[in-house]
Amino acid sequence: xxxxxxxxxxxxxxxxxxxxxxxxxxxxxxxxxxxxxxxxxxxxxxxxxxxxxxxxxxxxxxxxxxxxxxxxxxxxxxxxxxxxxxxxxxxxxxxxxxxxxxxxxxxxxxxxxxxxxxxxxxxxxxxxxxxxxxxxxxxxxxxxxxxxxxxxxxxxxxxxxxxxxxxxxxxxxxxxxxxxxxxxxxxxxxxxxxxxxxxxxxxxxxxxxxxxxxxxxxxxxxxxxxxxxxxxxxxxxxxxxxxxxxxxx
Ligand code: ZN
Numbered sequence: 614x615x616x617x618x619x620x621x622x623x624x625x626x627x628x629x630x631x632x633x634x635x636x637x638x639x640x641x642x643x644x645x646x647x648x649x650x651x652x653x654x655x656x657x658x659x660x661x662x663x664x665x666x667x668x669x670x671x672x673x674x675x676x677x678x679x680x681x682x683x684x685x686x687x688x689x690x691x692x693x694x695x696x697x698x699x700x701x702x703x704x705x706x707x708x709x710x711x712x713x714x715x716x717x718x719x720x721x722x723x724x725x726x727x728x729x730x731x732x733x734x735x736x737x738x739x740x741x742x743x744x745x746x747x748x749x750x751x752x753x754x755x756x757x758x759x760x761x762x763x764x765x766x767x768x769x770x771x772x773x774x775x776x777x778x779x780x781x782x783x784x785x786x787x788x789x790x791x792x793x794x795x796x797x798x799x800x801x802x803x804x805x806x807x808x809x810x811x812x813x814x815x816x817x818x819x820x821x822x823x824x825x826x827x828x829x830x831x832x833x834x835x836x837x838x839x840x841x842x843x844x845x846x847x848x849x850x851x852x853x854x855x856x857x858x859x860x861x862x
Pocket of ligand 1: 621623762763
């Protein structure tokens with residue numbers, strides 16, 4: 614079984630299309646899961662929701678999705694993010710808003726939990742250091758968690774009683790248990806690499822010595838950044854949101 618996990622697409626259609634093409638190339642027929650923040654920041658929320666719906670993606674709600682729906686106050690957002698939330702709220706079709714509204718905040722899919730930010734605070738917590746990673750690893754009710762929110766790929770596992778950061782090398786790596794797998798961001802990467810990020814979870818039983826959970830592989834995909842920037846500018850969204858795409862932060 615192969616599963617493609619995407620996160621933080623943020624209304625960036627060109628990035629999502631590039632990622633889906635990569636998924637179709639390396640894992641045709643893979644199930645598609647997402648860990649929220651489908652909309653916000655960029656200018657094609659309806660197109661992105663439509664494409665995820667068309668591809669049968671299942672997933673959870675992010676903080677930007679919640680804010681667009683009026684379920685989270687925009688006072689928690691920086692001014693550029695808040696401006697994009699307000700713009701999106703006025704442009705999202707009622708049908709797509711209904712689809713977003715139906716997303717749960719946490720979802721268990723067999724051996725995996727899907728959540729946007731963290732198990733402890735599904736819409737809020739940035740898991741960026743070992744203390745919060747440890748707390749979340751110990752709170753998991755499934756072997757693995759897939760999440761996003763920070764827009765930075767990360768892999769946390771327990772070593773002894775402590776959370777340790779596993780180096781991501783771009784190859785298929787054994788999936789440990791328990792583990793926190795931050796799949797990075799499709800639509801607004803912030804790790805200095807402008808390419809869209811996604812994770813392939815390969816549970817194919819090939820009889821090899823890899824564990825029962827199979828492997829995870831972070832993949833990076835180039836996309837037409839200039840196209841997304843042009844649409845952000847044409848929509849009148851803050852210039853910073855266009856610029857950051859070219860810098861990967
Ligand atoms: Zn996000």
